[in-house]
Each structure stands twice: as structure tokens, then as C-alpha cells.
Amino acid sequence: xxxxxxxxxxxxxxxxxxxxxxxxxxxxxxxxxxxxxxxxxxxxxxxxxxxxxxxxxxxxxxxxxxxxxxxxxxxxxxxxxxxxxxxxxxxxxxxxxxxxxxxxxxxxxxxxxxxxxxxxxxxxxxxxxxxxxxxxxxxxxxxxxxxxxxxxxxxxxxxxxxxxxxxxxxxxxxxxxxxxxxxxxxxxxxxxxxxxxxxxxxxxxxxxxxxxxxxxxxxxxxxxxxxxxxxxxxxxxxxxxxxxxxxxxxxxxxxxxxxxxxxxx
Numbered sequence: 001x002x003x004x005x006x007x008x009x010x011x012x013x014x015x016x017x018x019x020x021x022x023x024x025x026x027x028x029x030x031x032x033x034x035x036x037x038x039x040x041x042x043x044x045x046x047x048x049x050x051x052x053x054x055x056x057x058x059x060x061x062x063x064x065x066x067x068x069x070x071x072x073x074x075x076x077x078x079x080x081x082x083x084x085x086x087x088x089x090x091x092x093x094x095x096x097x098x099x100x101x102x103x104x105x106x107x108x109x110x111x112x113x114x115x116x117x118x119x120x121x122x123x124x125x126x127x128x129x130x131x132x133x134x135x136x137x138x139x140x141x142x143x144x145x146x147x148x149x150x151x152x153x154x155x156x157x158x159x160x161x162x163x164x165x166x167x168x169x170x171x172x173x174x175x176x177x178x179x180x181x182x183x184x185x186x187x188x189x190x191x192x193x194x195x196x197x198x199x200x201x202x203x204x205x206x207x208x209x210x211x212x213x214x215x216x217x218x219x220x221x222x223x224x225x226x227x228x229x230x231x232x233x234x235x236x237x238x239x240x241x242x243x244x245x246x247x248x249x250x251x252x253x254x255x256x257x258x259x260x261x262x263x264x265x
Contacts, residue, residue, distance in 0.1 A: 002065050002075045002101060004089050006082045006108015007031070010193035012039035014114065019106045027073035030056075030064055035080035037194070053077075062095045069101045082110035085134065086162055110134075111221045112160035114192035118199055121187075123158040125227050131157040137164040137171055153178025158225040165190075165220035168208040175204050175224060185228035190220040201228065 003022045008014035023043040033052035041050060053061050068075045079087045083105060096103050112134060116123060123132040133152045153175045164171050176182055182205030190198040202210045204224060
């Protein structure tokens with residue numbers, strides 16, 4: 001069996017309990033050495049075979065999985081963040097399918113959520129944005145034309161932009177061309193939740209200057225939108241006294257809180 005495990009975005013204790021237990025029982029661990037916190041390898045058995053996939057091709061990675069499966073061993077493929085986002089797991093799974101090797105996935109905390117936690121912000125604020133767009137600029141790998149930065153910017157939703165911190169001049173221009181104003185709030189978070197994390201609140205127009213001043217050109221996620229400012233929004237209706245839910249009845253004016261025994265009725 002092969003387990004695709006999300007390592008989380010940096011801090012070793014942000015891996016899920018399930019992910020940690022899978023590493024503990026693995027006979028083989030293939031980890032993304034350039035991005036995964038090496039502290040996570042301390043969960044592995046002393047006799048586990050460890051492979052750094054940053055130095056391996058797809059064929060070599062699948063070959064390790066196939067040899068382990070032939071020996072009846074458990075393999076953990078340890079990816080950074082949440083494997084379903086820019087994890088290149090689909091192509092690995094396709095190869096395993098062709099070989100008849102079973103696999104399962106274990107989710108992880110992605111960088112945009114680690115960054116939001118570091119900034120104590122919420123992506124979905126009433127009257128500001130109720131959507132989060134996760135995307136990236138085209139680089140060595142293309143992006144479908146219909147998913148251009150400009151087309152997404154036109155929504156004025158919250159955005160988390162990956163793999164683009166080395167192209168912030170272009171990103172800034174294209175966000176503005178798509179409809180954001182240059183003074184729209186933005187955040188640049190380098191290595192979110194790692195010990196050497198850096199975070200800067202700025203604007204779309206100032207993103208390139210902030211990155212240059214602080215020598216940030218990789219390992220950063222960019223958050224864009226008015227939600228970054230954490231102001232100018234109304235309270236949600238979820239906990240409003242005059243709002244009924246499945247677990248709580250709306251209170252009329254002057255009504256006391258009661259003892260709570262009628263929740264859910």
C-alpha cells in the first residue's frame with residue numbers, strides 16, 4: 001500500500017494525527033526534500049528506508065513504490081502542504097493504477113491556510129468576499145488561458161496565489177489589469193508557519209517593492225483582496241441573537257439567554 005500524505009505547510013506539529021501515524025508505520029518514506037520539514041522524518045521507524053524525491057524522477061519514485069509493494073512493505077509518499085494542490089500526485093497515481101498498486105490519500109494543511117493563521121485573518125468575510133480563489137501565474141508550467149490572473153481578479157474575491165513570488169512585478173500588473181486597484185490589500189507570507197517565517201501586509205501595487213526589499217523570491221504565498229485588511233465588514237448572521245439555527249432559536253427582544261437545554265429543538 002502507498003499512502004500519499006500531506007506534510008502541512010511548515011511547522012512539524014501541523015501534520016495531521018493520521019499523517020503522523022502513517023509515517024510511524026511506514027517501511028519506506030519518499031519525501032519532498034526541498035519543501036518538507038525534515039523534523040517529520042523523526043516519526044519514522046529507525047529501520048525505515050528514506051528517499052528524497054527532490055533528487056528523483058517520476059520513474060524513479062514509482063519504481064521505489066513498486067519494489068516496496070512487491071516486498072509487502074508500506075510506503076508513505078510525503079508531500080508538502082496539501083497534496084491535491086500543486087502536488088503532482090495525479091501522475092503518480094496514474095502510474096500506480098497501471099501497476100495495480102493500491103493507494104490512499106491523507107490531507108494536509110496548505111500554505112494559504114498556514115498564512116491566514118499567521119495573519120489571524122479570515123478569507124470569507126460578510127459584505128467583502130465569500131469566495132477564495134487558489135491559483136498561480138504561468139511559469140515553466142502553463143496555466144489554461146481561461147484561468148488567467150486577469151479573469152480571476154475581475155471577481156474581486158479573496159485570492160491565494162502560489163508559485164509566483166519570483167514574478168511579482170508581472171503579478172501586480174495583471175491583478176490591476178483585471179480590475180483590482182493598486183491599493184487593494186495584499187499579504188506576502190514567506191515560509192508560512194516555519195521558524196523563519198516572514199510576513200508583510202502591503203498593497204498589490206507595492207508587492208514587488210516589498211519582496212525586493214526583503215529578498216523574497218520563492219517559498220512565499222501571496223494573499224490578495226479586501227479581506228486581508230480585516231476591516232470594513234459586518235458581523236456574520238451565524239451567531240446573531242435574532243437568527244435561528246438547527247441548534248438555537250432566535251431570541252426576541254428582551255428575552256433572556258435561558259439554560260441552553262432547548263438547543264437543537
